Structure formats: structure tokens, C-alpha cells
Amino acid sequence: SYVLTQAPSVSVAPGQTARITCGGENVGLMSVHWYRQRPGQAPVLVVFDDSDRPSGIPERFSGSNSGNTATLTISRVEDGDEADYYCQVWHVDNVHPGVVFGGGTRLTVL
Amino acid sequence: QVQLLQSGTELKKPGSSMNVSCKVSGGTSLRKGINWVRQAPGQGLEWMGGIIPLRGARNYAQKFQDRITITADESTNTAYMALISLTSEDTAVYYCARDIAAAGAVFDLWGQGTLVTVS
Numbered sequence: 001s002y003v004l005t006q007a008p009s010v011s012v013a014p015g016q017t018a019r020i021t022c023g024g025e026n027v028g029l030m031s032v033h034w035y036r037q038r039p040g041q042a043p044v045l046v047v048f049d050d051s052d053r054p055s056g057i058p059e060r061f062s063g064s065n066s067g068n069t070a071t072l073t074i075s076r077v078e079d080g081d082e083a084d085y086y087c088q089v090w091h092v093d094n095v096h097p098g099v100v101f102g103g104g105t106r107l108t109v110l
Numbered sequence: 111q112v113q114l115l116q117s118g119t120e121l122k123k124p125g126s127s128m129n130v131s132c133k134v135s136g137g138t139s140l141r142k143g144i145n146w147v148r149q150a151p152g153q154g155l156e157w158m159g160g161i162i163p164l165r166g167a168r169n170y171a172q173k174f175q176d177r178i179t180i181t182a183d184e185s186t187n188t189a190y191m192a193l194i195s196l197t198s199e200d201t202a203v204y205y206c207a208r209d210i211a212a213a214g215a216v217f218d219l220w221g222q223g224t225l226v227t228v229s
Contacts, residue, residue, distance in 0.1 A: 031216075045216065045217060084154075086154065096171075101155040
């Protein structure tokens with residue numbers, strides 16, 4: 001089955017830039033979506049189709065995807081960005097297409 | 111305001127079954143698709159399956175294929191997820207999520223979550 005790999009944790013100081021990566025075989029050929037989950041809350045979509053933002057998500061959130069790595073970039077990090085971030089794709093194979101989530105990355109704001 | 115409202119906390123015995131509901135309210139329909147995702151304590155997100163009433167289609171994760179049934183009642187705008195033969199490993203928060211993708215899956219709106227404890 002298809003696997004998306006994320007680093008367990010990333011730390012960044014306020015005002016700096018956080019980069020959260022999502023690795024997968026030829027993930028650049030798929031559309032990658034990103035979710036933020038704060039403790040005790042449901043996930044929230046922050047980037048879809050590699051680099052689009054839903055309404056209400058600040059421009060500080062951006063995404064890219066190429067080759068075997070997709071990246072969520074959070075500029076000018078704020079305390080409120082501290083959360084778990086998950087990447088997600090729809091993987092199609094001959095046997096069993098379906099949704100795949102990465103293992104999640106905890107962003108800590110120092 | 112569009113919301114997904116899920117049923118409440120459940121405590122289940124091993125070997126029993128669960129049935130969680132997800133009502134779509136606020137002026138949108140569930141016809142384009144509702145999916146179910148669960149999260150075990152301290153763990154990540156795990157996709158279970160989804161339904162697209164518009165297409166009459168269901169898609170289940172292979173792991174749950176033999177135990178899960180997802181249905182939708184368009185008259186009440188409510189989706190349901192049933193899981194049988196529960197074990198302690200099914201203890202988790204279960205989320206429903208609206209899918210907005212024309213192809214694939216993108217979840218733009220999530221329910222508040224339903225905690226199911228199997229013990």
C-alpha cells in the first residue's frame with residue numbers, strides 16, 4: 001500500500017518560516033492536501049491541490065509538490081500555528097484506490 | 111452556516127457493533143460525498159471509507175472492508191457509519207468529513223468527532 005512519510009516534529013521560532021514535508025513515491029504526480037489539527041479539535045483543511053488555499057486560510061500558508069516530496073510552508077509563524085499537520089492524497093492503484101494520510105508532523109512554536 | 115453534526119459518545123463491549131451518524135445542516139447537501147476518518151488516542155488520522163450519493167458509489171479502505179458499512183439518507187441529509195465486531199483497537203474518535211473533490215478526495219468540512227470506547 002502507498003505510504004506518505006512525515007517527520008514527527010518540527011520546531012520554529014515565532015516570525016520564522018516552517019517547512020513541513022511529505023514524502024511519497026512519485027507524490028508529485030498526485031494532488032496533495034494539508035490539514036491542521038489543534039489539540040482536541042477536528043482537522044481543518046489549510047491547503048488543497050498542492051498549493052490552493054480554502055477561503056479563510058491566511059496567505060502565510062502555501063504548498064508545493066514535485067518529485068517525491070510535497071511541502072507545506074508556513075511563513076511568519078505565530079503561536080496559533082502550533083498544531084499537528086497531516087498531508088493526504090487520493091491514491092489510485094489497480095486493486096484498491098483510496099485516501100492515504102501521512103503520519104502527521106507536530107509543529108512546535110518555540 | 112454549514113455544519114456536520116455527529117452523534118454522541120458511545121461505550122461499546124468487545125464483539126458488539128457501533129453506528130455513528132453525521133447530519134449535514136446549513137444549506138448544503140451530502141450528495142457529493144461524505145467520508146469517515148478515525149483517530150485512535152495519540153495517533154494519526156486513518157481513512158475508513160466514503161460514500162458519494164450522487165454517483166451511488168461507496169469506497170472502503172481495505173482494512174475495514176469486511177466490517178464497515180457506510181450509508182446515506184438523502185431525505186434527512188444524514189450519513190451513517192456502522193462497524194461490527196469491535197475490539198479495543200477500535201477505540202478512537204470517529205470523524206465524518208465532506209468531500210469537495212470532483213475526483214479523488216478533499217475534505218473541506220469536518221464533524222466535531224464522536225468518541226467511541228470499546229471496553
